[in-house]
Amino acid sequence: MGKIMAAIGLMSGTSMDGIDVALLRTDGDALVERGPSAGYAYDPRFRDTLKQGLEDARSITSREQRPGSLAELEQELTLRHAEAVKSFIQNNNILPDDIDIIGFHGQTILHRPDDALTVQIGDGALLARETGIDVVYDMRANDMEHGGQGAPLIPAYHAALAHGAAATGALVAPVVFVNIGGISNLTFIGSDDGLIAYDSGPGNTLIDQWVEAHAGIPYDQGGMIASEGSVLPLLAERYLLNPFFSAHRRRSLDRNDFAPPEGKDANLEDGARTLAYVTAAAIIRSAGHLPTTPRTYIVCGGGRLNPVIMRDLESQAKTHGANVLAAEAIGFNGDSMEAEAWAYLAVRARYGLPLTYPGTTGVRQPVTGGKFAFHSAG
Ligand SMILES: Nc1ncnc2c1ncn2[C@@H]1O[C@H](COP(=O)(O)OP(=O)(O)OP(=O)(O)O)[C@@H](O)[C@H]1O
Ligand SMILES: CC(=O)N[C@H]1[C@@H]2OC[C@@H](O2)[C@@H](O)[C@@H]1O[C@H](C)C(=O)O
Numbered sequence: 001m002g003k004i005m006a007a008i009g010l011m012s013g014t015s016m017d018g019i020d021v022a023l024l025r026t027d028g029d030a031l032v033e034r035g036p037s038a039g040y041a042y043d044p045r046f047r048d049t050l051k052q053g054l055e056d057a058r059s060i061t062s063r064e065q066r067p068g069s070l071a072e073l074e075q076e077l078t079l080r081h082a083e084a085v086k087s088f089i090q091n092n093n094i095l096p097d098d099i100d101i102i103g104f105h106g107q108t109i110l111h112r113p114d115d116a117l118t119v120q121i122g123d124g125a126l127l128a129r130e131t132g133i134d135v136v137y138d139m140r141a142n143d144m145e146h147g148g149q150g151a152p153l154i155p156a157y158h159a160a161l162a163h164g165a166a167a168t169g170a171l172v173a174p175v176v177f178v179n180i181g182g183i184s185n186l187t188f189i190g191s192d193d194g195l196i197a198y199d200s201g202p203g204n205t206l207i208d209q210w211v212e213a214h215a216g217i218p219y220d221q222g223g224m225i226a227s228e229g230s231v232l233p234l235l236a237e238r239y240l241l242n243p244f245f246s247a248h249r250r251r252s253l254d255r256n257d258f259a260p261p262e263g264k265d266a267n268l269e270d271g272a273r274t275l276a277y278v279t280a281a282a283i284i285r286s287a288g289h290l291p292t293t294p295r296t297y298i299v300c301g302g303g304r305l306n307p308v309i310m311r312d313l314e315s316q317a318k319t320h321g322a323n324v325l326a327a328e329a330i331g332f333n334g335d336s337m338e339a340e341a342w343a344y345l346a347v348r349a350r351y352g353l354p355l356t357y358p359g360t361t362g363v364r365q366p367v368t369g370g371k372f373a374f375h376s377a378g
Helices: 044-057 070-091 124-131 141-145 155-168 205-215 233-240 268-287 307-318 337-350
Strands: 005-012 018-026 032-041 101-112 117-121 135-137 175-180 183-189 195-202 296-300 323-326 371-373
Touching (some): 005 070, 005 337, 018 070, 018 337, 032 070, 032 155, 044 101, 070 101, 070 117, 070 124, 101 124, 101 337, 117 141, 124 135, 135 337, 155 175, 155 183, 155 337, 183 268, 205 268, 268 307, 296 307, 307 323
Parallel strands (some): 101 135
Antiparallel strands (some): 005 018, 018 032, 101 117, 135 371, 175 183, 183 195
């Protein structure tokens, strides 16, 4: 077992709403002590710049390319992360020397697992220089080089959390963690602690894109718009009949794999309601590929704050005898879990421990990952 490290995790997810920061003390194995966390929201201008970055990324054919705005964007994104770290440590009375390592996810701008291509922008060396802390970054690439999907990576951390929760006897097994971010993904904890994980469908991205296009707001806060609408079954089926759900092989998703409806397809409220239903139904359909029906769903990510999604998930899970709990119901933090995972994975990477497994990404064998940037080298 390695020594216990203090690690900061940084996540800028597919929703592109901001940077999540979390502090963890961990040995990269069973010991996990969660510390403070915070979110640093992007301003609308920077969100637009990121969206433009995704457009510029469409022409990328190898992971080093930075066409159009992307080189400049990578630098700005990294500096914003450095600012987030500086604020975070100051607000929590921590010194850079107290932190052993940063796990830096960066921003996914392109994810094409079928072409073995995944690109997260984020300059690890610049972040290490700016913060004076060692950085682990680019943690998806090695998995892909070994035949994996490059996502999801959070399952190793879910397993550590489940291990702690199981000891309390609080959960009815089998347990599945569901992360409803821009895209949703799930992690099934098998009875022998074996992990099965995969992306489960569009999470909040379609809802976000829909309400932004038709109401000029970034997301449907509290599901208020959806709660005024009705599910349009034909529109819902159009999404749920996507081969993604029936395919024999699970594959990871890019933000652009599902497109929002056309304006003519629905009014604002019915569109939001239908997409909330699709988010929940996608998770349940995808869970149908698991070896055993889950009995407990633990939900994290921003989607758990949309009560319409949660009610749909609860009613659909109930038909399979399963209970749905928000992460907080068992003492986890549904907002910071991904950032915590990046801290945990950074420590695992530092110790050369596996980040991914055949059951989580389809990788050929368990592999570690990440590149290292040491601040003293700067
Ligand atoms: N109060 C709320 N009510 C409804 N929806 C919310 C609320 N807060 C956040 N969300 C939704 O959650 C999204 C952000 O979720 P989260 O931060 O988990 O995503 P992410 O980390 O960017 O994504 P991913 O896990 O795919 O990388 C927002 O874009 C919004 O759609
Ligand atoms: C390529 C990429 O960035 N994928 C994200 C995205 O957001 C959710 C889902 O799609 C998941 O596959 C992954 O993030 C989570 C945190 C992961 O890797 O576990």
